Amino acid sequence: MTSFLKELKRNRIKFLMISPAVLFYLVLAYLPMGGIVIAFKQFNYNDGIFGSPWVGFENFRYFWESGQLFQVTINTILYNAAFMIINNGLEIVIAIILAEMAGKYLRRFLQSAIFLPYFISWVVVGAFVYNLFNFEFGSVNTLLKSLGADPIDVYSNSSAWIWIILFFSAWKSVGYGTVFYLAAIMNIDNETYEAAEIDGANVFQRIRHITLPALVPTIIILILLSVGNIVRGDFQMFYQIVGDNGLVFDKTDVIDTFVVRSLLTIQEFGMSAAAGVYQSVLSFVIIITVNYFVRRVEKDYALF
Amino acid sequence: MKKRLKWQGLFAIVMLLTFVLAGCGNSKNEASSSPSTSASPSASASAEPSASGSANPAGADTSKEVKLKMYLLGDKPKDFDLVYAEVNKLLKQDINATVEVSFLSWGDWQQKYPLLFASGEDFDLIYTANWAQYNTQATKGGFLEITKDMLEKYAPKTAASMYPEAWESAKIDGKVYMLPMNYKEIQGSISLLRGDLVEKYGLDPKELAAKPENLAKYYDAIVKNEKGLIPVNAAGLGWDGVPLFVPWDKMKGWFDLQGTGNLKMYYDSNDPKAKVIPFYQTDLFVEGVKKAKEWADAGYWSKSAMVSKTADNEAFKTGKAAIFGQNLSTINSLYTTVNTEHPEWKAMAIDTNFGRPVDLKPYIQNGVGINKNSKNPERALMMLDLFRNDPRYFDLTFYGIKGKHYDIGADGKSIKLLADSPNYPPEGACPWGWRDDKLVRPIEGGLPNYDDLRNNMLSTAVNNPVLQAFNFDDSSVKNELAAVGNVLTQYVKPLSFGVVKGSVDDAIADARKRLEKAGAQKIVDEYQRQVDAFLASKK
Known part of the structure; x- marks a missing residue:
């Protein structure tokens, strides 16, 4: 206790600086955790969160009753893994290209252009998708028809949606992620490059032996952070792009869309909370495991 | 001095935590004391009582x-x-x-x-x-x-x-x-058509309204001749359990059961035992899906209808669809709007109850x-x-405002719509909750055959069918409802839109199997149990 107080005293400015963040997570992340009890209760307004009757695991039952739990969990993890690999890969490549690019104005322009889709709401993206692939009037089919080809019916072809979703996810988020990598590259000491150049290293050798190794910590941190969310499907994205199209759910359904659809007409708070608990527990296990392995390989890269 | 500050800080944190904990504790105490006092608010003590x-x-x-x-x-x-x-x-x-x-x-x-x-x-x-x-x-x-x-x-x-x-x-x-x-509300099912098209293709409205299948003639003429117009909009939501074609004429006396979400169930009002009929189990469902597939293949609605977000009435109003079905008063209100904006469409309403008696709606x-x-x-x-x-x-x-949106008609009772009426259409701003028999006014310029349609329905209407006052308590089958709701969207909704890969029979068999597995039968049984108890209590 006394040593803690000493520490508090010594670093009081630093503690002050971190306090908003601590307060933020305390109020918005830790305190609401008490709400987990709703998942085990039959909630009603009169008795409130803590007074409502306990129902044990009753609220979780619909997961396995529908027989879809496994499928949607696998879908969620696979999609997020794919996003992680593809998006991070693209971000690194684009960041390196931008960094190596000579013209300052062209670089600025490209960076903004790539960043722009990040600000477009998924609702609007959903409208894009519908207007592209609508069978009768969609742009794609109109183009195909004018070329004399047969129109394609994307809405009943579930495999096509995997690519559509991957494409739009990359299109929308790569610009944002690129900024992290670009910042990391800018931090690399310029003298290293100059030294390499004098030693006769060409562009590719410089990238291979200087830029990439310097990026590894950033890559690992970003990947660890996204691993924590690997069982959370981006509801906005999946719901707005795919919509209520049952034909393709086997390939596009993620935990979040599954839960919303199941509970839309029922409105049972306990059951939605149960879904949240399931995801949180799974996230917790996954992030602890991944962190454990990272730690064993290279202690400095681990989150904790 | 410095020491004091430190202690103050610690004190502040303790206070904060106490408040937080006290906040939780308080609500708990109040909550546990409130159930006895019926629905009185627990938090705001200043309220009514x-x-x-x-x-x-x-x-x-x-x-x-x-x-x-x-x-x-x-x-x-x-x-x-x-x-x-x-x-x-x-x-x-x-x-x-x-x-x-x-x-x-x-x-x-x-x-x-x-x-x-x-x-x-x-x-x-x-x-x-x-x-x-x-x-x-x-x-x-x-x-x-x-x-x-x-x-x-x-x-x-x-x-x-x-x-x-x-x-x-x-x-x-x-x-x-x-x-x-x-x-005393009577709703029924009325459909608004494009009169100009009905005339153009020499169709007989009476014949169209005779049987659900007959509407195909109207749709067919449009698909073949009117470019850019899709007969039925059939926007996304709400069609999870009922095909877009239903042989209504074979369901005389059937009434909806409420409270099971998209799992559509009916009962036959002529059956004193009121057996619960889950629609997906019936042969009529199969017939409906088959016809829906035929119609979908013929292009009577868009292949992407399932994900369309354009509301049906919007689609009709903007001339993108050629039919809109709803209850009588909604149709009447839409008719006045459409007819002022597009008189050349000669919008007309037909009775699409197909001989089913309708019920007086519950208050x-x-x-x-x-x-x-x-x-x-x-x-x-x-x-x-x-x-x-x-x-x-x-x-x-x-x-709306008298002299701006409407005027009282010559008879002193009915109202005449003025030019601004589309900005505040009659009954358009959700005032239905305080609707009253004595004060409701007929609308001039509403459907010319409004009275015919209403009287026609009233003449066969069933007053207060047995299960109208019945309320289903879903607390014991919530999990099944969630699971079934999910299966309905994933497997039954495409069928409703006539989107079927392979044979209809196989697809239906598969969907039925999945519904059973998700616990549909359990919901039906529970419903029947409550219905039986309800009927027994009424005797």
Whole structure:
């Protein structure tokens, strides 16, 4: 206790600086955790969160009753893994290209252009998708028809949606992620490059032996952070792009869309909370495991 | 000095934690003490019971100005604020109050509605109905109980004018949580067609309305000849359990059962035992899906209809679809709008009940409830009393401003729509909760065959079929409903739209198997058990 107080005293400015963040997570992340009890209760307004009757695991039952739990969990993890690999890969490549690019104005322009889709709401993206692939009037089919080809019916072809979703996810988020990598590259000491150049290293050798190794910590941190969310499907994205199209759910359904659809007409708070608990527990296990392995390989890269 | 500061900081943290913990503890204590006092609010002790009891026993105290907050469903008409400015002028005079209205749009009201209650917002009034979560929110304790005493004290005119059976029908476990409309409503299924196209292709409206299959002729003529017009819009939501083609003519006397989400169930009103019929198990379902596939393949609706977000009435209004089906009053209202904007379409309505007798709708089909957390339930009741019984308020909220949106017709009763009417269409601003038989006015320029359609339905209408007052308690099958709802969207919805890969029979067999596995039969059994108990209790 006394040593803690000493520490508090010594670093009081630093503690002050971190306090908003601590307060933020305390109020918005830790305190609401008490709400987990709703998942085990039959909630009603009169008795409130803590007074409502306990129902044990009753609220979780619909997961396995529908027989879809496994499928949607696998879908969620696979999609997020794919996003992680593809998006991070693209971000690194684009960041390196931008960094190596000579013209300052062209670089600025490209960076903004790539960043722009990040600000477009998924609702609007959903409208894009519908207007592209609508069978009768969609742009794609109109183009195909004018070329004399047969129109394609994307809405009943579930495999096509995997690519559509991957494409739009990359299109929308790569610009944002690129900024992290670009910042990391800018931090690399310029003298290293100059030294390499004098030693006769060409562009590719410089990238291979200087830029990439310097990026590894950033890559690992970003990947660890996204691993924590690997069982959370981006509801906005999946719901707005795919919509209520049952034909393709086997390939596009993620935990979040599954839960919303199941509970839309029922409105049972306990059951939605149960879904949240399931995801949180799974996230917790996954992030602890991944962190454990990272730690064993290279202690400095681990989150904790 | 420095030491003191440190201790103060620590003290502050301890205080903070204490407050936080105390906050949790308090709500718990209050909550556990409240169940005995029926639906009285637990948090805001200042609300109705004590306030009215002590402050002013003689009558309502209106000396303090209050601002009421009301939620309605639908999309706000353009001139809504103008109209309610007038309403507020009157309210200010009469009961020293004003009302502020927010709309929950058709697109997402189902999600937002429960959140209003869950978040503990202190709005005063909200539209509710048997199809708009009355049951769910009432059993969760979202509404304030309205007692006979309160009614007589704050809404005396309503207490006198309300049909006794309307009051009874709003009871849940013997308690009333809404003021239901005071109106004998008949809805039925009416469809609006494009008269110009019917004429152009030499179709006979009588023949079209004879059998559900016959509409194909109309659709066919359009698909083959009218480029850019798709006969049926069939927008996304709501078709999970019922195919877009249903052999209604073979379901005479069948009535809807409520309370199972998209799992459509019917009962035959001629069957005294009221056997519950889950639609997906019937042969009619198979017939419907087969026909729906035929029609989908013929292009009567878009192949992407399932994900379309354009509402059906919008599609008809903007000339993108050629049919719109709804209940009589909605069709009548849409007809007036369409006919003013596009007289050349010669919009016409046909009866698409296909010989099915319709039912007089329950009074709780429309109503207004008072929020449990309302700070001014007395004033809210007083306002409702005015809305329901005073023609000044009724006409404003239903038809808009006299001389701007409408005028009284030559007979002194019916109303004539003026040029601005589309900005506040009659009955367009969700005033249905205070609809009253005495005050509703017929509309000039509405459907020319309105009376025919209504009388025709009334002549065969079934008054109060056995299960109309029945309310399903879904608490024991919630998990099954969730699982089934999911299967319905994933496997049955495509069938409803006639989108079938492979053979229809296989697809249906597969969907049925999945529904059974998700527990559909358990829901049906539970429903039947409650229906049996309900019928037994009535004897």
